[in-house]
Amino acid sequence: MHDQTPCIDFSRCESVYVPLAESIRRLIDLSIRTEAGPAAVAAAKARIDSAADELSERLHPGPVGVRQLPDGQTIAWGNAVVGLRNPVAPPLVIHHEPNGLVWSDFVLGAAYEGPPGNVHGGVCALVLDHVLGATTHRPGRPAYTGTLTLRYRRPTPLGQPLRAEAHVERTEGVKMFAVGHLADADGVTVEAEGIFIHPRQRPG
């Protein structure tokens, strides 16, 4: 019998589900890179399917969305870029400086490949959309992407330290204009600019 107590406490959720996602991130990388033979792969797959059956016993019916913590803070557990419970997310840790600069340092592995040995151009777009958008978020008021333009200056390498950073250039009513870039140790690889929109507050 397994403990079936629902996980409603943040620190407990963090200690239970975050390590699970980390284990699955390792598995994703291995899925691409393993050269194990058919029998070893079949044995591993059987264990994975068994683990999945166990995790399926109690399921949230849809995507997780943004959860509010008892202290009023929100957390996007399932977010495709920063979600700590989402193994697809690298996950990026986003830093906000007092002067408005937003930045994140990370390394992208085999799961984010496009051109051989390099980060998929669309993954660069995914990261930059998120980091530019993060410059415009206000507590309880998420911003949505209006337009996003990316200029690819050179390939972005897999397996090497990368930094994404962005700041708001100007604001016009509900529109915020953000600029930023992705860089490796040799400098900028992709430049981005975006217009982000704060939708009107919903009543209630």
Place this chain on the structure above:
Amino acid sequence: MHDQTPCIDFSRCESVYVPLAESIRRLIDLSIRTEAGPAAVAAAKARIDSAADELSERLHPGPVGVRQLPDGQTIAWGNAVVGLRNPVAPPLVIHHEPNGLVWSDFVLGAAYEGPPGNVHGGVCALVLDHVLGATTHRPGRPAYTGTLTLRYRRPTPLGQPLRAEAHVERTEGVKMFAVGHLADADGVTVEAEGIFIHPRQRPG
């Protein structure tokens, strides 16, 4: 003892590694949505770690890149959008029509979430970068993204049928101008245009 024969035959690779990636895709979704208690999660994690150890015994040293098949065709096993061995990839199946139209039908689940219930704007960019780029690929001559511009018209829903499509609007030397969009049953959600570049052929 497990069979450790390397997998060099395409159909055998497909039958061995593709089902593994599919099992891991299911696990990714469950990682986000499970409400299993701490003991059940710990048991599942132990099985996952054991599977990972087994898959680690023989590893390709880096990302997989593009592999050439004996018949000269290429396959991007690890690609972040279409890679059949990459659990991060939905994976999209890309169709090429004789008139140049490229399209793909797919559904994105909880792992691709941005705003609650909707596809992350950056994931829309990831998919559109790939589908626009696919209009410009020529056998043995991959195209690289030069610029990409996205206009977000409304949210793109998770869990519902989506279509991405694109075509080349015009070509100028090494530059190809592609346009396309992402749509749900009610019409276009995101529009995209991109400039893709064919690098000069490398000797050899």
